[in-house]
Amino acid sequence: MEENTKKITPWKIIKWTLLLISALVYLLTFIRLFVACDADICDDIILTASEKKDFDNLDKDYPLYNYQPSSWTNEEGTVQIKNVYYLEPLSEVQLTVRYKISTFEEDGNTTPFTYGIRVVEGDEKVESEDEKALYKEDLAGDNIEHVELHTESRYDYKYVRICASGITVDDGEKKTERVQIVDEDGNTTYDLKDITVGGNKVYLDIYDSKTNELLYSFVVAGKTVGGVRTRRSKVDVRVIG
Secondary structure, three states: OOOOOOOOHHHHHHHHHHHHHHHHHHHHHHHHHHHHOOOHHEEEEOOOHHHHHHHHHHHHHEEEEEEEEOOOOOOOOOEEEEEEEEEEEHHEEEEEEEEEHHHHHHOOOOOOOEEEEEEEOOOOOOHHHHHHEEEEEEEOOOOOEEEEEEEEEEOOOEEEEEEEOOOOOOOOEEEEEEEEEOOOOOEEEEEEEEEOEEEEEEEEEEEEOOOOOOOEEEEEEEEOOOOOEEHHHOOEEEEEE
């Protein structure tokens, strides 16, 4: 009686090798996508119990605006600004700072940054120290008035959710004006230009917690960013207190 033996052919070896490689690629892709996901707090709207009640009652009519800063990361990509929201009824801006732990906490300092939020009206540049930091918070210290900080870590990233109240964001008034253009030969033409009248800019300043040196400054909301009204159902809410 002949034994029924299956021969291992070169084609079968190639076939199973390709299948194994494909499975590994899919597995590595899944792991990379999973690791790249942000911590839950990154896009949460953080409210007290009483604020949550109003938030739910207004539902779709709650004036909630999402801002997308054009400059949202440092040059190295190790510090990023994410999920900037303006809650108009509370006069509150909430945003997340994400930074790489292995880059900024190498010396064991788990609070490498302090944060300042300032509001600049129109195009005026703020120079004085008194005007520069409207709110400032040291992660290692006690919260000061109008500011709350909430942190979470995920793998090599730390997420700091900053909630700053007492801020009115004004995108200004959009207008179109007729401007005069003179070329190199002295010829004059006219064109229409979109401008923003009034309004303000909300800045996030990030300082070195040891030296108080200003490291990064981002415009996170206001006239040069422009907010888009967001439906209540599109955001996650975390209740505290």
